[in-house]
Amino acid sequence: MAEDNKERIHVIPLRRAFLKAPNYKRTKRAVNEIRNFICRHMKVEDVRIGSKLNDYLWINGNKNPPSKVKIKTRKIEDYAQVELVDHPFFEKKEKEEKNKKVEAKETKQDKVKGEGIRAEEKLVNEGKAKEIEEKESKKGPEPQKKEELKTKIMAEKIERTKRISKTQKTLIKHPKQSKVGH
16 A cells, blocks of 8 residues: 555546436536546545646546546545646645735734824814815714714605506516517
């Protein structure tokens, strides 16, 4: 038996398997046949098919997969990776790289926050804080006024629907369909 990280090369005949399936399921059946083949030969239940192999299987569509495939496999702990012979295996990036990215984002956010605080202090020192407060108060009505506006808008919508005649309502619900072929 091969060691865990040893690679093996297999040529898998797919034609017999996918000819037993209906035309519209042939490539799917070929993928399942690869999984079954690797399960038998590598003695593993979890098989992970590489992106290049998947693209190669599906390149001609659902109805016309390749008749045989030359692949390389390797067993890692409790699963097997499968890829085309000429292509490298997909390696997962380590968690350390993700942590570095998160830390970099946090430092950028801290810098932006720090600059924002400094800018506010400058504005207060210059006496422009009052102007900013006035602008913020002019931005929108108070919550009570917003609710009143919503109720007015709803009342206007109801009035509009009352004014529409029955024929107009049917036209709105069922617009004329264009006649095709006449």
